[in-house]
Amino acid sequence: MESLNLLADGFAVALTWQNLLLAFVGCLLGTMIGALPGLGPSNGVAILIPVVFSMGLGATPALILLTSVYYGAMYGGRISSILLNIPGDEPALMTTLDGYPMARQGKAGEALAISGIASFVGAFFATWGLVFLAPQLVNVALLFGPAEYFAMFTLAFATLGGVTSSNQAKAAFAAAIGLALAFVGVDGQTGVPRFTGGNVHFYDGIDFLIAIVGMFALSEVLVFIEERGKAHSHSTQPVTELGRVTPPWSMLKQTSGSMGRGTVLGFIAGVLPGAGASLGSFLAYTLEKKWLGKKGNFGKGDPRGVAAPEAGNNAAAGGALVPMLALGVPGSGTTAVLLAMLLALDITPGPLLFTNNPDVVWGLIAALFIGNIMLLLLNIPMVGMFTRVLRVPPYYLMPAVAMISFIGIYALTNSTFDLMLMIGFGALGWVFRKLNIPMVPVILGVLLGELMEKNLRRALTISDGDLSILYGSPLAVGFLTVAVVGFVAPIFVSRYVNFKKIKAETHNDGTSD
Secondary structure, eight states: OOHHHHHHHHHHOSSSHHHHHHHHHHHHHHHHHHHHHHHHHHHHHHHHHHHEEEEOOOOOHHHHHHHHHHHHHHHHHHHHHHHHHHOOGGGGHHHHHEEEEEHHOOOOOHHHHHHHHHHHHHHHHHHHHHHHHHHHHHHHEEEEETHHHHHHHHHHHTTTTTOOOOOOHHHHHHHHHHHHHHOEEOOOTOOOSSSTTTGGGGTTTTHHHHHHHHIIHHHHHHHHHTTTTTTTSSSOOOOOOOOSSOHHHHHHHHHHHHHHHHHHHHHHHHHHHHHHHHHHHHHHHHHHHHHHGGGOTTTTTOTTHHHHHHHHHHHHHHHHHHHHHSSSSSSSSHHHHHHOOOOOOOOOTTHHHHHHOOOOOOHHHHHHHHHHHHHHHHHTHHHHHHHHHGSOHHHHHHHHHHHHHHHHHHHHHOOOHHHHHHHHHHHHHHHHHTTTSSSHOOOOOHHHHHHHHHHHHHHHHTTTTTTGGGGGGGHHHHHHHHHHHHHHHHHHTTTOOOHHHHHHHTTTSSHHH
16 A cells, blocks of 8 residues: 555656656657667667766656656567567567568558557556565565675676576676776775776776767667678568558457466566566567467467567566666666666665655656556557658668767766777677677676675675675575576576577568477
């Protein structure tokens, strides 16, 4: 009951003309960003962070805008999946398996509509899960001491390589680089400069916003420059005729169970650190296919094969906000970027967020409900407009991304050195993409490395150097155990969750085995 009263207060914060306008703009931009293959929600949010700071928005309006972009991009990822058989981002991979065959059968509009409704269902009920689950996690987190926080951060680093990663050595390497970058600057305890190379620009450490924009946005530009002369050949043909844009009642009835099951699986996957929308989408599609067995027509244009993964990946997007807000540990790559935004606004996510900044957190949750309704109303009647976004040539889009990145970072720091540093991070991100090394652990290291070090030092100070304090409580032992399991599990899970194979199959003829 208390959560509902706080949610009502949140609606009082969110229902202002400014916040409603920002939610609308965020949903619109997010859908267009998600529709463009390759950008995805992480890049979209990263690109817009400098813009948000240059606008001088307060904490709540800024978060409402960026989370609306996040949710909108999750919606928009289905557009290129269904019409071009090219996923807008990784979670939309599963939508191609039945979405594109439906489009080839003249049901593109129906596929887009049913995916929009499934996205709304998944995100709507996941937001309710956030309302009731996050405060409960806060009550548990208030029992944490320095050792428990250190164990929790260890869990985040161990799992955010991704459940879909087949090479955990690369994830560990990326996390080590992120932690090393976090040590650059003046030691907060001793006042001694560390790893600065005598350069005064590094005395304040490395700004995580520079790292995020460089690794996510600029690396995408560098990949485009590298591949601009190559033919992006795929055997599928884009579908331009939408046909009917409202699904018949029989289709809604047929897919309702798939939406419900996909929502539950997606939300669970989102709450687990490192799992995220990709696993939520995969589980929803795979288990739905097994659930229906021969009753389904999966891979050949079954609307349930569109509804289940779309509900799953959008529910996972909402679920990933639970550990970020309640514990300060991001559940996905995009929530890691949102975590950076919170820290840049001098707001510390975690147990005290709900106590110290209730207007921010509950205003944000209320805005998620509002944004979901806006997205549903936008995505059905305006689907024709969003499909035109696919016609924007990348050679127009990528220079705009680079321009926004440079102007935004310079407006924040007024330093040409920071621009050069951003280019360096862009080059590092390009190398990571080429070597298939996850970038999120690097960002997480820059974000949480300092907090992890502080809690380790505090714990050892309390115990007078006795390392046993790090595993001296049931909570710490639980976190460390899950960390080990979470680090090892992807090696085995990847045998069953082979996204590269799925992606290759979707580029054959729009069917799957």
